[in-house]
Amino acid sequence: MKIWYSSYQLVPKGPVNSRAKTKFRKGAILRIRFDDGKVGFSDLCPFAEMGDRPLERELKQLLQLKPSPLGERSFYFARIDADARAGEKNLFDLPVVPKIKNHFLISDILRFDLTRVSELEAAGYTEIKVKMGWDISAETERLDQFCARASDQLRIRLDFNMSFNRDRFLHWFEKHQSWLRPRVEFFEDPFAYDNREWSEVSNRWNIPLALDFAPLAVKVAAEGAAVLIVKPAVENESAIIQSPQNQTKKYVFTHYLDFPLGQMAAFYSALQVAPKLGARLLTCGFQQREIYEHLTFQDAIKIDGPYIVPPDGMGFGFDKLLENQKWIELS
Numbered sequence: 001m002k003i004w005y006s007s008y009q010l011v012p013k014g015p016v017n018s019r020a021k022t023k024f025r026k027g028a029i030l031r032i033r034f035d036d037g038k039v040g041f042s043d044l045c046p047f048a049e050m051g052d053r054p055l056e057r058e059l060k061q062l063l064q065l066k067p068s069p070l071g072e073r074s075f076y077f078a079r080i081d082a083d084a085r086a087g088e089k090n091l092f093d094l095p096v097v098p099k100i101k102n103h104f105l106i107s108d109i110l111r112f113d114l115t116r117v118s119e120l121e122a123a124g125y126t127e128i129k130v131k132m133g134w135d136i137s138a139e140t141e142r143l144d145q146f147c148a149r150a151s152d153q154l155r156i157r158l159d160f161n162m163s164f165n166r167d168r169f170l171h172w173f174e175k176h177q178s179w180l181r182p183r184v185e186f187f188e189d190p191f192a193y194d195n196r197e198w199s200e201v202s203n204r205w206n207i208p209l210a211l212d213f214a215p216l217a218v219k220v221a222a223e224g225a226a227v228l229i230v231k232p233a234v235e236n237e238s239a240i241i242q243s244p245q246n247q248t249k250k251y252v253f254t255h256y257l258d259f260p261l262g263q264m265a266a267f268y269s270a271l272q273v274a275p276k277l278g279a280r281l282l283t284c285g286f287q288q289r290e291i292y293e294h295l296t297f298q299d300a301i302k303i304d305g306p307y308i309v310p311p312d313g314m315g316f317g318f319d320k321l322l323e324n325q326k327w328i329e330l331s
Contacts, residue, residue, distance in 0.1 A: 026055045
């Protein structure tokens with residue numbers, strides 16, 4: 001096996017979430033030639049605030065064939081891409097393509113132009129995900145204004161990245177529940193996962209909770225979580241959805257706020273499980289055009305309202321763009 005990489009930087013237009021501290025994310029596109037001669041591409045985009053190691057360390061572990069969970073998934077998707085390219089197959093050219101809808105992501109509600117609410121609804125968005133946690137008081141006031149402009153059909157998903165503890169979250173919720181309950185589809189990671197506390201809050205207060213930030217061992221049996229957020233870039237979606245304890249849960253598949261190649265690998269994963277999950281696969285999160293400064297690769301993914309149109313090419317696509325990258329052999 002030989003590995004080449006082409007590094008990149010993702011520069012956010014604003015804060016990505018309340019845990020993010022860095023001004024940019026450093027990642028790499030991987031080009032892997034497997035022992036059978038097939039060549040595939042994948043993304044490797046560490047997220048330090050989510051526990052990943054720096055890019056240099058992740059690459060070193062790949063070279064040593066001792067990958068982290070993030071690196072394991074990069075190998076996994078590169079293998080899928082390699083097989084498809086060898087067979088001259090586009091991975092999104094399926095006999096029946098499930099139609100997967102996406103929410104619109106607002107990473108900073110304080111900077112969001114509220115006049116766009118009606119524009120988003122007209123474009124077909126029925127779910128909006130809002131990142132919270134920098135300034136809860138100001139964000140809550142702005143969110144109330146947002147909801148006042150929205151139709152009754154628009155559903156809100158709030159992602160707190162564990163900004164609260166249990167008591168502070170309940171205090172905040174009880175203060176605002178009169179207008180939150182009719183609007184909010186679920187509350188994602190309001191405080192760090194604890195099976196007892198999440199079950200109590202979910203059952204006693206009838207609050208729909210969604211779990212994202214947790215080890216795989218927790219997600220396969222996550223009591224108290226009505227919805228599981230699945231990020232194929234860093235976790236095995238099959239282990240989560242096949243768990244006997246998760247057979248009544250609902251799912252939202254999302255990208256890892258990573259490079260467009262990684263976005264399409266995650267989208268592919270959702271397409272594979274969509275027929276089995278049916279209505280338990282909720283509106284997902286594969287759009288991020290407004291999160292980072294301009295990327296040529298992002299332009300290859302077309303947007304059709306809340307839907308995405310995969311890029312042309314073999315495997316996960318992006319053929320011409322990948323050919324033009326400067327590749328460095330990992331050694």
